[in-house]
Amino acid sequence: MDLTAGYEMFLTDEHAMLRQTVRQFAEKEVAPFIRAWDRSGAEQHEGPETRPHIRPVLKRMGELGFLGICLPRRYGGAGMDYLALAVVCEELERVDSFLRVVMSVHTGLNSLSLFQWGSEEQKQRYLVPQARGEQLAGYCLTEPDSGTDAAAMRATARRDGDSYILNGEKTWISLADIADNFLVMAKTDPERGARGISAFIVERRWPGVSSQPIHGKLGVRAGNTGSVIFQDVRVPAANRLGEEGEGFKIAMAALDNGRYTVAAGATGLIQASLEASLRYARERHTFGKPIAEHQLVKRMLSHMVRKLDTSRLLVYRAGWMKNRGLRNTRETTLAKWHATVSSFECADDAIQIHGAYGYSDEYPVERYLRNARGAVIYEGTRELQELLQADFALGYRINPPLRCELPAYDPEAWG
Ligand SMILES: Cc1cc2nc3c(=O)[nH]c(=O)nc-3n(C[C@H](O)[C@H](O)[C@H](O)COP(=O)(O)OP(=O)(O)OC[C@H]3O[C@@H](n4cnc5c(N)ncnc54)[C@H](O)[C@@H]3O)c2cc1C
Structure with missing residues (x-):
């Protein structure tokens, strides 16, 4: 199939x-x-x-x-x-x-x-x-003392003539040691909270930019994650993205796109878990028949199928909305939450189906589980997605066109 x-x-x-x-x-x-x-x-x-x-x-x-x-x-x-x-x-x-x-x-x-x-x-x-x-390119929002509460960041960018002087430490940054350019959020007006944050394009080669890898990660071990440190980095004002004070809005709009990619990826991970499980369940025999023929194994497989299809449908709905330039925070957040939690559960079931073999890296499913775990944390934790969905349902939050949507897809102009 x-x-x-x-x-x-x-x-x-x-x-x-x-x-x-x-x-x-x-x-x-x-x-x-x-x-x-x-x-x-x-x-x-x-x-x-x-x-x-x-x-x-x-x-x-x-x-x-x-x-x-x-x-x-x-x-x-x-x-x-x-x-x-x-x-x-x-x-x-x-x-x-x-x-x-x-x-x-x-x-x-x-x-x-x-x-x-x-x-x-x-x-x-x-x-x-x-x-x-x-x-x-990388994206620098998280700091040692601020993750979910991103507006509590400490990094600052002080205006100095035609430039800003950037200071601060960002951590858990993907491609920290590899990226050439970073999109960095920092406070230009610390008194104004989220409204005092601005976004900057910063080049790694500029004096004062350094990075350090994070060791001992549970998953995504083939990739690179680290801290990026900015020490008196002179950033030309021409490298500010958007207006001064628009950085938080830019950072949140970026997450609408990042979460979409995370949700789509999690769908691929669910498929990988299912494929590995189908293969193994047909091959492995207990009590004289393939384990695929035991009802409780079938139940795990069927739940994976359900999670694969529901995740994919949620992702494609969000993509369909993006193509039309519609604001999709609610739909993207729901896709991210459902697909990432599902991918962790499916990887867990895949290990169960593989028995002890699933517990070693002889088979890929233990890597799937370790990798899936991160996506339940990054780009907004599971709890943050839950709060957002409740707020949308309660009407505390709406999905209005706030000039935050991506340009709609235009096949004529893009090709
Ligand atoms: C592999 C990996 C790659 C990453 N890549 C990047 C990157 O490229 N760029 C970047 O900027 N960041 C990156 N991050 C950081 C990631 O976005 C943060 O870890 C995430 O936003 C959570 O922040 P935190 O870890 O500080 O957790 P905290 O915010 O300290 O949260 C800790 C716990 O408290 C819960 N919590 C917090 N506030 C609330 C609340 N109001 N209500 C209920 N529960 C709450 C959280 O859900 C969580 O369970 C990455 C992280 C990982 C693991």
């Missing part, structure tokens, strides 16, 4: 071809090596020099057009729509989460923010090389 079939109301033949391209790349160029890369990430040296696989893989993703998949060709992108972004994320995370994390931070959180809020000059200077994969 083709687990991706039945979505013709959302996807075109072009999306199907894209799925094949991404799958071929991930299965040929990543899958054979991923166990070794994941194991190497458990060791102490996690900087880019000791993780030599990262840059070549990301370079290939750039060459294949994945990193700018849903950006207009005039900005270096592949000219496809936001559903194409979901397809890329699904197929990448079907093989390993570290590939999709790159799509989330580079494309979802950073490049789409430049597309949405950037001046033409900023787009030419940063978006074009990022969309082509010539430069890599």
